[in-house]
Amino acid sequence: MREIAAALVTEAVKKMTMEAGVRLEPDILAGLAQARDRETSSLAKNILDLLLVNADIAGREKIPVCQDTGVAVVFIELGQEVRIRGELGEAVQQGVQAGYQDGYLRKSVCDPITRVNTGTNTPAVLHVELVPGDKLKISVLPKGCGSENMSGLTMLPPSAGIGGMQDFVVRQAVNAGPNPCPPLLIGVGMGGTFEKAALLAKKALIRPLGQPHPRADVAALEAEILTRINEQGQGVQGLGGNNTALAVHIDLFPSHIASLPVAVNIQCHAHRHKEIVL
Amino acid sequence: MSLLSSPAIMDQLQEVEIPFAPGVIESLRAGDLISLTGTLFTGRDQTHRRMMALLDEGADLPVKLAGQLLYYVGPSPARPGQVIGAAGPTTSYRMDVYTPRLFELGLKATMGKGSRSLPVREAMVRHQAVYLAAFGGAGALLSKCIVAAEVVAFADAGPEALYRFVVLRFPAVVINDVHGRDYYEMVKAGSGASR
Numbered sequence: 001m002r003e004i005a006a007a008l009v010t011e012a013v014k015k016m017t018m019e020a021g022v023r024l025e026p027d028i029l030a031g032l033a034q035a036r037d038r039e040t041s042s043l044a045k046n047i048l049d050l051l052l053v054n055a056d057i058a059g060r061e062k063i064p065v066c067q068d069t070g071v072a073v074v075f076i077e078l079g080q081e082v083r084i085r086g087e088l089g090e091a092v093q094q095g096v097q098a099g100y101q102d103g104y105l106r107k108s109v110c111d112p113i114t115r116v117n118t119g120t121n122t123p124a125v126l127h128v129e130l131v132p133g134d135k136l137k138i139s140v141l142p143k144g145c146g147s148e149n150m151s152g153l154t155m156l157p158p159s160a161g162i163g164g165m166q167d168f169v170v171r172q173a174v175n176a177g178p179n180p181c182p183p184l185l186i187g188v189g190m191g192g193t194f195e196k197a198a199l200l201a202k203k204a205l206i207r208p209l210g211q212p213h214p215r216a217d218v219a220a221l222e223a224e225i226l227t228r229i230n231e232q233g234q235g236v237q238g239l240g241g242n243n244t245a246l247a248v249h250i251d252l253f254p255s256h257i258a259s260l261p262v263a264v265n266i267q268c269h270a271h272r273h274k275e276i277v278l
Numbered sequence: 279m280s281l282l283s284s285p286a287i288m289d290q291l292q293e294v295e296i297p298f299a300p301g302v303i304e305s306l307r308a309g310d311l312i313s314l315t316g317t318l319f320t321g322r323d324q325t326h327r328r329m330m331a332l333l334d335e336g337a338d339l340p341v342k343l344a345g346q347l348l349y350y351v352g353p354s355p356a357r358p359g360q361v362i363g364a365a366g367p368t369t370s371y372r373m374d375v376y377t378p379r380l381f382e383l384g385l386k387a388t389m390g391k392g393s394r395s396l397p398v399r400e401a402m403v404r405h406q407a408v409y410l411a412a413f414g415g416a417g418a419l420l421s422k423c424i425v426a427a428e429v430v431a432f433a434d435a436g437p438e439a440l441y442r443f444v445v446l447r448f449p450a451v452v453i454n455d456v457h458g459r460d461y462y463e464m465v466k467a468g469s470g471a472s473r
Contacts, residue, residue: 022418043311046287050416050449053285058364058418067354067364067417067437104363106354106437115324117436146369146391146414178462179369179392181414233468237391237414239451240465270415 002079002134004278006086009138013074013095016140016274018103021069023059027209028246028271035183035236035243044241048183051269062104066181066270069105070142072096072124075203079133089126092138096124108145127199139206139275147184147268150176153198156260165190165262166225172264173229173245178238181268184245185209186229189263192253197261204249205267206275213250222248285419287311291449296387297345303386306408308459310452314410317444318347318389319430322368324438326376328431333379340431340440344384347410351390352437353427354417362427362443364417367391370409374398381405389450393462402454409454411461423448 024032029052036048058065074092078084084091100107100121107121131137152172156164173186189200212219226248235241246269255261294302296316306312319341321329329339350370354363370390377388378401386407391414394402402409412420426444433439453461 043287046285046290047413050285050287050413050419054416054419057422061418062357063360063418063421064354064364065418066415067352067366068368069354069364104355104357106352106363108352108437115327117438119436149369177393178411178414179371181391234465237411237451238393238462238465239411268415 001083002081003083003085004136006084006088006091008278009084009088009091009136010095010098012138012276012278013092013140014099014102016138016276017072017096017099017105017142020140020142020272020274021064021103021105022062024055024065024270025273028269029055031209031246032183032269035246039236039241039243041235041241043239044236044243047236047239048243064105065272066144066268067106068108068144068146069100070144070272071109072121073141073143073202074124074126075139075141075206076126076128077131077137078128079135080130081134082136088128092126093122093124097122136278137275138278139273141202141206141273144268144270147180147266150180150266151201151264153194153261153263155194156262158258158260160260162221165260166221166228168262169225169248169264170228173266174232174234176266177234180266181270182234182238182245183236183243183269185267185271186225186245186248187265187267188248188250189265190250190252190261191255192261193255193259194261196253197263198265200251200253201263201265204251205265205271206273207249209271210247218250218252222250288313288447288449291447293447296347298386303406303408304456306452306455308452308455308461308464311449312410312452313447313449314347315446315448317442318349319343320349320351320441320443322350322352322438323372324435325432325440326373328435330376330379339383341442343380345386347387347389348380348385349389349412349443353441354437356427360421362421362424365421365424366417367412367414370394377401381407394454399454399458399460403456403458406456408452408456410450411453412448412450420448
């Protein structure tokens with residue numbers, strides 16, 4: 001057994017939370033620059049330039065890239081040979097709370113009925129998965145909810161097939177219009193059950209931007225859906241052009257013979273994520 | 279302001295003072311790129327709920343909205359020495375149910391991001407009001423266009439407090455003009471992307 005102190009988890013989560021709020025990762029910066037280079041609308045090209053300047057100001061002056069610094073979604077892959085000294089869940093929540101406080105990030109979490117702000121941006125949404133090995137992998141995805149609100153899930157009959165799945169994903173992205181801050185990253189979960197599909201869609205977002213699925217048929221689907229979305233012409237901020245989405249990431253899981261769940265998790269261009277392996 | 283001169287778009291904006299001088303609102307056209315200078319108020323979900331509760335009680339709002347621009351934003355906290363943290367727009371449709379009532383009080387403009395409902399669009403024509411979109415996800419850059427910020431009401435609501443901002447060359451796009459045009463619809467119909 002390898003032992004990891006809970007305090008180490010708190011420190012890592014705090015640091016990643018603070019960093020993610022103000023600094024876009026190289027994959028998303030490259031994605032925005034590539035979008036600018038292939039953009040057909042001069043207005044959209046100008047806005048993409050403005051977004052890159054925004055990212056630069058944010059990183060240099062430690063001002064959040066977007067004021068919606070999100071609800072913190074934390075994925076943990078816990079090696080079965082790791083023993084946490086202390087309480088893992090509590091360690092994550094403390095890290096999130098400290099990161100939002102010390103990083104001057106906005107606290108956006110409230111009671112769903114009273115709407116009273118918890119004041120700490122906790123609780124974070126934590127997903128823990130047991131995996132082989134003696135490592136602990138932590139991914140932090142501060143999720144803005146302008147885009148989260150445009151997400152959706154459907155339980156298709158298997159007869160709807162790939163075509164039905166594609167239509168749903170395209171419709172979800174296009175109907176969202178300017179609301180979720182395009183250009184978007186589209187996470188798709190296909191198969192599994194109701195909750196599994198949603199989780200797959202969320203987890204698909206943390207794959208490096210534009211990295212195709214390892215299965216060739218899935219990668220082809222990703223490319224086809226991306227083309228269909230971008231052909232609709234809504235573009236950056238819904239103001240026109242050929243960059244409504246930067247990438248489509250699909251993840252799969254076998255489903256019941258009666259079922260084809262499809263979940264679409266929409267992410268904005270201010271896609272913030274960090275990960276570390278302890 | 280040198281940072282803001284770098285994106286080319288900042289040089290293409292039509293300067294507009296807020297609150298609006300007579301005739302200015304009527305002159306704005308869907309698709310116009312403008313930059314706002316002057317004062318505005320902010321509010322988002324809870325701000326609106328609280329304002330509605332005050333109106334339901336027959337009480338006055340903490341600020342006079344007549345002639346003003348209301349910006350849908352929940353800023354992040356300012357670091358020491360900063361005027362405000364990131365302060366880009368939030369999605370506007372969540373305020374749709376409240377907006378016509380504020381037009382009745384003389385509110386002349388709202389600013390956020392994303393489409394408005396048909397009732398809000400109709401109310402804008404009726405009340406000769408406009409809707410502007412700020413650039414979503416550009417909160418760090420937009421914070422540089424805010425030269426003063428103070429909480430004027432609902433301080434306990436944190437990011438959902440009602441602020442007064444003084445803005446200087448704050449960029450925006452006219453989405454809905456007083457003539458009933460909607461720039462997002464024009465883009466969808468293929469008549470907006472000619473820039």
